[in-house]
Amino acid sequence: MCQEGWGGFNEADFARLLDAAHQQLAGPIVLVWDNVNTHVGARMRRLIETRPWLTVFRLPTYxxxxxxxxxxxxxxxxxxxxxxxxxxxxxxxxxxxxxxxxxxxxxxxxxxxxxxxxxxxxxxx
Incomplete structure (x- = not known):
């Protein structure tokens, strides 16, 4: 499942995880994220924008x-x-x-x- 080194998730992994959680929970998801590179890239922003049931709050950089x-x-x-x-x-x-x-x-x-x-x-x- 993971493509980046030792167990690191990439954008596709996060998409699968979030979609599976949404399907299992059958409701909106609120996600609080730090600013790891896989959390803030253009691909991830598009992923978030296409999921109206997902609300993301970002923590400061460190x-x-x-x-x-x-x-x-x-x-x-x-x-x-x-x-x-x-x-x-x-x-x-x-x-x-x-x-x-x-x-x-x-x-x-x-x-x-x-x-x-x-x-x-x-x-x-």
Whole structure:
């Protein structure tokens, strides 16, 4: 699926992912993106323009404090300090499992967003 190096998504990959998410969720999608090159190019702008169900908010160029995903990774890494997996596959499995556990903790996910100072209330923007 991915064409750019080690697991990096290109525009076609993002299009497939967004279309699949939209089909599964059957509703509009709000996407908050940083300014990675595959997020801001002309091809991606055209992709976004052709999907009326997609609203995109862009973070400033370098603003990890505004990106809730940074808190997710920080939280995850804190729990890996004394872990000694035998293989890279073992490490990947632990990470997948812990990310899956996080998705069932809405208060934790809310805290990651609250840490940024951002809000999900679109009326306040």
């Amino acid at each position: 603003a990890p404090e505004l990106n809730p995903v940074e808190s997710v990774w920080s939280h995850l890494k804190r729990g890996l300090g004394n872990l000694a997996p035998c293989t890279l596959a073992d490490l990947a499995q632990v990470i997948r499992s812990r990310l899956k556990q996080m998705q069932y903790r809405p208060a934790l996910l809310d805290a990651f967003l609250a840490h940024t100072g951002l809000t999900t209330d679109l009326r306040s923007t």
